[in-house]
Amino acid sequence: MLDTNARPPQMPLRPPSEVMRLRRMGASFPTRLSFLRVLLRRLSAENTIVIRPVWEMDAGGFGHAVYSLTFGGHVYSLVAVSTDLPADQRTDRVIATAWDTAYVLYDGVPDAGEIARIVETAPKQEAARFTARDLVLSRANKSVRLFAHTVERLRAGQQPDETLVRDTGYLMRTTAVYGNGKFGIADRADFAERDGMGGSFAAEMLAVWLIRGFTHDLVEHVGGAKLAPHLKRHLGIGNSTGLGMAPFLVSHPMLLNAWITARETALARVRAVEGLNAEQIDTLYALVIRAAQHLAEWQVPDAIGQVRIDRMRSEWPKVAAMMTPDLMTSHQPLEQLWQATRDFSVDTQECLAALLIEPFGDLVDDLVDAMATERRVTLDAGMTCAEVDALIARDWAWAHCDYDAPDACHQFWYVSEAKAEPRLGLRHEEQGAELESPLDIARQVACLARDLPEDGTVAEFLSLHPEHRAAMRRVQSLDGAPFAEIRDNLIADTCLPIDMLRCKLAFFGAAKFDPKSDRWTRITLCQGAPLHDELSDADDWWLPVFAS
Structure with missing residues (x-):
């Protein structure tokens, strides 16, 4: 009798001594297990519809809006507040006290009184206090150049310059997305048992995706015309992330173990695939081409970061050249490819790992169920x-x-x-x-x-x-969680916090890492992701590229 609960065959997992070094963690790429990807697949499976019941914006784009959707049997609403921010107060630094926009992801449909409360308090961020109906608190600043340019072009009956859209990639960037009880908002435990909200950072990712849609609506409102769909799809939501995020991976070792174990198990399963069909081969070829274009579009001012990208660009054609028809139709072709690229740079290896996982949702998507864990670090006093x-x-x-x-x-x-x-x-x-x-x-x-x-x-x-x-x-x-520890000295002069940031952000689903120092980076979330009315096509945006 067939055992339907049998685990798929897999190769041995990569050893923690390799995977958990800072340099490799700092080369992480998003995968289909990343939290944004998981969330949007679930929204798509439920045929979720986003509505905008409130739009109270003046001609300059200042006011408030509400977006609502039903997910897992519960209604969630994003309340977005846009204010006229003086130029001398605009900064991405954590010491900021004012922002272009502020947001609350609300549990349910806010009535007029609740909307008024949020409109009053959200722009104050840390200086205000919130309630357990508020699930996520966030704020964002405009990419002033692209936002103003887009408005100008739309008012003139034109679309924004495609090169500027491609190179910037977002109309606004968040400087914080707070969850789990901060400033009085709901603790994660209050809603983690709900269908679809139990995954790591599910509420935060929902807020980010809704915020991204608001940025599109806002620029179209001020510009008085619609963005072309392909431009809108490329405009994600930017993010500035600094040291505040880095210690999370150290203070949540069991969660880190769950995330890495899932990703490594996915890679091990895919490497064990005995043979590929024609559709899988075509998909892999398409993804290799997409990754090459993504690398070509990825430019950063940081000299060290650009050297790493340039090396990936030089190595990627060699990866593609290995994927001959003979190899792709042979026994265990992905394992052969994986082993053949082991002398390439860490960055190229990690990009390839993410690519190999991508076409095999039926083989790996079940692993997301174990990526949120309540397991804690414990003490065994009886051990010798x-x-x-x-x-x-x-x-x-x-x-x-x-x-x-x-x-x-x-x-x-x-x-x-x-x-x-x-x-x-x-x-x-x-x-x-x-x-x-x-x-x-x-x-x-x-x-x-x-x-x-x-x-x-x-x-x-x-x-x-x-x-x-x-x-x-x-x-x-x-002893029981081999991927729980970063296997480097975090107080040494060789420790670069940005490696910790990139590891966590890749699990969020971030791409286009743009390091500003070894302590903070800009990224893009939701770039290439389905729009609010495109959830029927929710799962083909790994390493997004610009489509003209």
Whole structure:
């Protein structure tokens, strides 16, 4: 009898010692498992319809609007507020106190009183307090040049310059998308059990997609004409992300493990595919061409980032050349291709990994069900110290170094008192190291290993050395969650926080990473994604390219 619950065959997963290094994490690309892709597939499956019951905008585009949809048996509404922001107050920095637009994703349909409350409070952001009916809080600034240009062209009966649309990619960029109880909004647990909202950052991604549609409506309203569909589809929503996001991957190790495990399992399943049919081969060829165009359109001012993109451009034709008819029709063709490209750059390898996963939704999409987890880091007080020592020897060799050396403890993480946001200080040049946040996981484990006795239990050891409790939990938990730890020293001079940012943002579904330093980046979300009235075609926008 056929076992319908049998797991698909798969190759061995890549080892954590390879996958969980910062350089490789910082080469991540979006995949069909990314949260935006998952959300839009589910919206499409439900034949979701977005309506706009409120549009109270003056000729200049200032006022408010409401968008509503039904998803998983619940109604959600985006309340968008547009204000006239003086040029001298426009900044993407976290110290900003005013923005072009502000948003609340609301649980249900807001009545006039609730709309008035949100219109009053949303533009204040952190300076206001919200309610449990407010699920997500966000704000965004215009891409002033493209927004103004588009308005001017539309008023003249013309479409905006295609090169400018292609190169910019968004009309507005968010500077924060807050969820999970911040400033009084709903805790994730309040709605995580609802159909479709249990995935990681599902509410935030829903808000971002609705915001992107609002930016299209706003520019068309001010310009007095419609954008061409292909231009509108290319205009995503920009985002500026800095250090505030980086510690998340460290403070949520079990969630990180779930995300990486799903992606790596998807790659392992695809590599094990015995043979390809003609449709799959054609799809893979089309995706290779699309990726080449995406790389050609991806330009960044950052010199280091551009060198990496240029190398990918030079290597990608070699990847394509390997995909001969003989290889693609042979036994386990994707495994052969994967192994043949192992000497290419980390960036090219990770792009190829995402590409290989893309055509095989029937094989990998079930993995998204395990990407949200309530699992927590736990302590086993009954474990012997000898067993802990064996775990450290097996899993944590990478953590051992001389942490008194200046380069090994070069920087320290702390939380800004003024903005309550993570920051990074230089230990040997700046004050404040005594307020260090505990993101120095490698150093903590190295100290634990130094003090660990040969005999006794964890309980006995921690009764004498309670300062090692956190490190002990990390060591024990990693035993059952191999992708939970970033296997690099996060206080070393070699740690680039932007690698952590890119890893998380790729899981959101971000593309066109535009690093502004090693501590913050701009990205584009929803570029190429279906518009509010295009959900019937929701799943073919991996690595979007400009279509004229």
